[in-house]
Amino acid sequence: MSSEFLLGASGILWGDTLFYLVLFIILMALIKHFAWGPVTSMMEKRADKIASDIDNAEQSRQKAEKLEKQRQAALKDSHVEASQIIERAKTNGEQQRETIVDNANQEVATLKENAKQDIARERQNALNSVKDDVAELSLAIASKVIVKNLKLEDQKELIDSYIEGLGKQNEAK
Known part of the structure; x- marks a missing residue:
């Protein structure tokens, strides 16, 4: 009895197994024909899109880095140019200051x-005057002395009065 059970069970197993195996092969053929191609195509398209997006992102990153370097270089150049302008302005200001001085x-x-x-001319004019x-x-004193025989005291008074008159004339001028 136990051997019949095993034989019967193994016969059913072999038939069912064969049936399931054929069904599995048919199912695999159907899946390959109807589903595998579109799924594989969709996966390849998705992989291509992802690769393209990664390449685009890398290119964008490289462009951004290049632009950043250009911006940094331009900023550095502008700092250098600003320093040169300031230096030229200082130099020009110093030259103008020196010229003005x-x-x-x-x-x-x-x-x-x-x-x-003017002082020498005025001094000479004053001396000439x-x-x-x-x-x-x-001359005036000499003429009066000659005209009038004056005494020494009269001559001193006459000279003093002319000197006073001369002082008043110079003050008036």
Whole structure:
């Protein structure tokens, strides 16, 4: 009995197994024909899209890095240019200051020289005027002394009065 059970059971098993195996092969053929191709195609498209997105992202990252480097270089150049502009402005300002100071010094020297010349001219004019006044005074005194034989005291008074008159004339001028 136990051997019949095993034989019967093994016969059923072999038939069912064969049936399931044939069904599995048919199912696999149907899946391959109807589902496997579209699924594989869809997966390949998805993989291509993901690879393309990754490549695009990498290119975008590289472009961004390149633009960042360009921006940094431009910023550095602008700092250098700004420093140069400031340096040129300082240099120009210093040159202008020196030019202004030199011009002012030259103008002061010219004014001093003109003032010295004016003073010398006025001094000479004053000396000439005093000489003329002294000569006139001497002539006037001499003529009065000759016209009038004055005593020594009268001559001193006459000279003093002319000197006072000369002082008043110079003050009036």
